[in-house]
Amino acid sequence: MKVDLEVLGSDIKELANKVRSKLKGIQHSIEQEEGQNRSSADLRIRTTQHSTLSRAFVEVMSEYNSTQSDYRERCKGRILRQLEITGRNITNEELESMLGSDNPAIFTSGMVMDCKISEQAVSEIETRHAEIMRLESTVRELHHMFLDLAVLAENQGVLVNNIERNVRGAEEYVEKAKEQTKAAISVRKVSRRKMMCAGICLAVVLAVLIIALAAGLS
Numbered sequence: 001m002k003v004d005l006e007v008l009g010s011d012i013k014e015l016a017n018k019v020r021s022k023l024k025g026i027q028h029s030i031e032q033e034e035g036q037n038r039s040s041a042d043l044r045i046r047t048t049q050h051s052t053l054s055r056a057f058v059e060v061m062s063e064y065n066s067t068q069s070d071y072r073e074r075c076k077g078r079i080l081r082q083l084e085i086t087g088r089n090i091t092n093e094e095l096e097s098m099l100g101s102d103n104p105a106i107f108t109s110g111m112v113m114d115c116k117i118s119e120q121a122v123s124e125i126e127t128r129h130a131e132i133m134r135l136e137s138t139v140r141e142l143h144h145m146f147l148d149l150a151v152l153a154e155n156q157g158v159l160v161n162n163i164e165r166n167v168r169g170a171e172e173y174v175e176k177a178k179e180q181t182k183a184a185i186s187v188r189k190v191s192r193r194k195m196m197c198a199g200i201c202l203a204v205v206l207a208v209l210i211i212a213l214a215a216g217l218s
Helices: 002-035 041-085 092-099 116-217
Strands: none
Touching: 002 041, 002 116, 041 092, 041 116, 092 116
16 A cells, blocks of 8 residues: 555656646647737637646645645544554644654654564554655655646736637627627618619509509590
8 A cells, every 4th residue: 555655646646747837838828829920810719728737636636635634634534543542642733743753663663572462553643644755755746746837827827817708709799799690681681672662653553654654644
């Protein structure tokens, strides 16, 4: 289990760095095009996609960080229980201070070691302490990357919100245009009917006039 967690943590860190590197590369490419005053639909699409991916990555890493924090708390709880088994009661603040030490022997000072239960408790404490130290090392390594991406996603969030607002505005405009088009088609159909009626009436009137004129001339 210990090896599995270490391998998994290493794999996650490696993948996270690869994703971060790719996102930074895309961001650099976008900034270059923007610096050249290029504006195209393709650039806007890539900017939106990049922002969406950055936000998603930050959310995933936030969840990963939260999971690590939860696991750390569970490890702390097990350490506290094992310390209680050996008859040693400490506060959460004292435990946090002890966890800051690289020496696991700090937990065993003052314990009576002639009991098998105490030996098992010490083994459990040392295991959990080592796991917490590894977790904190991973957190420190990912902290800079997380902040970097969080700032990136936040900065791009303004642009994405503007784009999304423009898209919504365009959609509303399209819907209005559709309604106006439908209304125009309806009006055109009505106008055609009116014109046909007017034409028929005019033809009838002209026919009547022609007949009347012919009768008068005869």
